[in-house]
Amino acid sequence: MNILEHIIANKKKEIERHQEAFSIERLLETEQINRHTISMSKSLQKSETGIIAEFKRKSPSKGWIHPNAQIKDTIPAYEKAGASASSILTDEIFFGGTPGDLCQARKMVNMPLLRKEFIIDEYQIYQAKAMGADAILLIAAAISTQECNRFVQLAHQLGLEVLLELHDEAELCYIENSDTDMVGINNRDLTSFETDINRSFEMIKKLPPQKLCISESGISDPKTVKELRAAGFRGFLMGENFMKHELPGCALSAFIKQLKI
């Protein structure tokens, strides 16, 4: 079993547990379910920098990055530093996040929030809305094209935007029939953890020119962001580079200053 399969096997059990504790009917009664979401794609389109700053305490590839990071110390600081959006990991076992992290962040900021999760079931999309997310991630490698289309439709019904993550050419078929708002190219191979920024440069040539493209993972240099922007990317998803610092918001602020030079 590769790591992605391992995560998904655990996710299935987690979804069952969550659903038993809190049914879809109950999610539909929560406060955030009717909230007007903020458009992440528009925020990226109008931003000069396009940084999506991620909140991630640990990862399967790096182990613990910032075990005691707090939402209250990080997410408002990301917003103040000029993040166009924030991505919040809600996976507990592998990434050290909690659903409560996203709920807490929602109360503190007005920037768009992406629920970073391994979505394999409609239930998680209702959950994302109830937590206060504005957008969800769908990972092509984790779902079929049929599931992808179904999940995009449900997300849109709930007012959530969709970031569809692709890794290689074989996954281009996922964008053919689905109406995703943003396409992400993950520079990290989720089965081997290797990162290669050239993935982004190669894949963008194959994407329809009108798609809003985001480069994800392994970015640490403002020069790389500038090159990716010149190649057509409008969003840059960065986690470890900020989270490895005691104060991730300060690290983002310094990065954005360098980007503007």
Ligand SMILES: O=P(O)(O)OC[C@@H](O)[C@@H](O)c1c[nH]c2ccccc12
């Ligand atoms: O910490 P990095 O290398 O800057 O990467 C951030 C983000 O792209 C990465 O966390 C990520 C991209 N796609 C994912 C899917 C699931 C979990 C995590 C991810």
